[in-house]
Amino acid sequence: MKTLEADLSRRRAQNLYRERLVLESSQGVEVRVGAETLLSFCSNDYLGLANDPRVIAAFQQGAQRYGVGAGASHLVSGHSRAHHVLEEELADFTGAARALLFSTGYMANLGVMSALTDRHDAIFEDRLNHASLIDAARLARARVTRYPHADVARLADILKHAPRGGLVTTDAVFSMDGDIAPLAGLAGLASEQDARLLVDDAHGLGVLGRNGRGTLEHLGMPLAPPVILMGTLGKALGVFGAFVAGEEALIETLIQRARTYIYTTALPPAVAEAVRASLRIVREEGWRRDRLRTLVARFRAGAERLGLVLLASPTPIQPVVLGTAEAALAASQRLREQGILVPAIRPPTVPEGSARLRITFSAAHEEKHVDRLLEALAML
Incomplete structure (x- = not known):
């Protein structure tokens, strides 16, 4: 009979182990995780209302x-x-x-x-x-x-x-x-x-x-x-x-x-x-949706200049597919080292071979935040 410990070990070995972040702050463009202050691009708070x-x-x-x-x-x-x-x-x-x-x-x-x-x-x-x-x-x-x-x-x-x-x-x-x-x-x-x-x-x-x-x-x-x-x-x-x-x-x-x-x-x-x-x-406040569209367009244009391959998404969800769980985890960690929070999304949440960075935007973001993200992605 397979033990729970063996299954957990297998998940770790396959880079599929999930860990929780403990936020010390409210939701927002910037969040605190322990002693770190990170620019967040992973919330579904698309209109910036969670802390309004x-x-x-x-x-x-x-x-x-x-x-x-x-x-x-x-x-x-x-x-x-x-x-x-x-x-x-x-x-x-x-x-x-x-x-x-x-x-x-x-x-x-x-x-x-x-x-x-x-x-x-x-x-x-x-x-x-x-x-x-x-x-x-x-x-x-x-x-x-x-x-x-x-x-x-x-x-x-x-x-x-x-x-x-x-x-x-x-x-x-x-x-x-x-x-x-x-x-x-x-x-x-x-x-x-x-x-x-x-x-x-x-x-x-x-x-x-x-x-x-x-x-x-x-x-x-x-x-x-x-x-x-x-x-x-x-x-x-x-x-x-x-x-x-x-x-x-x-x-x-x-x-x-x-x-x-x-x-x-x-x-x-x-x-x-x-x-x-x-x-x-x-x-x-329809301006919130207008700002989202502007930010997404700015990101997609910048990503194209960098040669990043994006999926055909007109929404605030902008995935960068990297393939393996190992590659997605490594990219997420390199972004975090630059003060940017974008967790890796891996199987079974997405199909095998399509592990990714799932980047999401909020109306609370500013153009300078998008530019900072693009600069960090250019260094991956």
């Missing part, structure tokens, strides 16, 4: 009014006015009839799949889907088929031989590559199949679209059946939590059947109040 004074104040005021815990699940006594109003505001923001809060994006995806499918159903998912979608499909016990990344034509061939109905699932913005899913084509196939399309927009919400409504807005698509939207509140919105948005019957079905909604304590109401403040900023 207005969001902090809303959290504090929410804690003063509601306390620090919800005390129970939403269906017992944990559903506060703060939760209820946030759900209404999220529905309005995304253009949905209703929205439903979950504790995390992981739990939201698990909840949707467990509520809408069973062992008699079929789930079709992109090969590069986030782990939460992959795990949700496994736990739903449905028949799972994975189609090649973003390959609408191949999925169409698969669906020709599949029973009608089922669920197609995809990231909207793929978290490790930064590219955008072909949602219009996927939605069309789902409609033809009498299936639903679950869109995980964790990395598009707040960032993409003229109003920050996410990938659907960016692509000019309405949020309407067959589409189901899952969005997270801990990335561009800078706080914590997640939600699912869609039509009335969908949300009522989730309330009745989604185990990860029914059987867990509700988010602290103070968190909901903080998200409400963040959502107002997302609506009102």
Whole structure:
């Protein structure tokens, strides 16, 4: 029988061992790790709201009014006015009839799949889907088929031989590559199949679209059946939590059947109040998205001059693929020696042979920060 110690040793030998950083500071452009102050390019705080004074104040005021815990699940006594109003505001923001809060994006995806499918159903998912979608499909016990990344034509061939109905699932913005899913084509196939399309927009919400409504807005698509939207509140919105948005019957079905909604304590109401403040900023301060686009364009132009090979990503996620885990770790360490924090991303998070530096940008970055990063990359 394989021992835990042997498995850990194997991970170390293969350069796949994961270690946690202990931050001594809040999230921001600069973070403190022990005695080091590092320029960070690895947070999903895309709009720079995780440490915004207005969001902090809303959290504090929410804690003063509601306390620090919800005390129970939403269906017992944990559903506060703060939760209820946030759900209404999220529905309005995304253009949905209703929205439903979950504790995390992981739990939201698990909840949707467990509520809408069973062992008699079929789930079709992109090969590069986030782990939460992959795990949700496994736990739903449905028949799972994975189609090649973003390959609408191949999925169409698969669906020709599949029973009608089922669920197609995809990231909207793929978290490790930064590219955008072909949602219009996927939605069309789902409609033809009498299936639903679950869109995980964790990395598009707040960032993409003229109003920050996410990938659907960016692509000019309405949020309407067959589409189901899952969005997270801990990335561009800078706080914590997640939600699912869609039509009335969908949300009522989730309330009745989604185990990860029914059987867990509700988010602290103070968190909901903080998200409400963040959502107002997302609506009102479009300059944050403009700055992100400017920073990404500056980085990509500079990387091209350096001869770096980047993936085709229009988003704040800009991976530099280096191949082996050893190469990615070495590059990450050399950047850290120059005061820049970009952890190495290795298998199984990404496919074998595609270990990388996953560089991410925030509206809180400045052009001088991008230039400093490029100077450091030039020395790798």
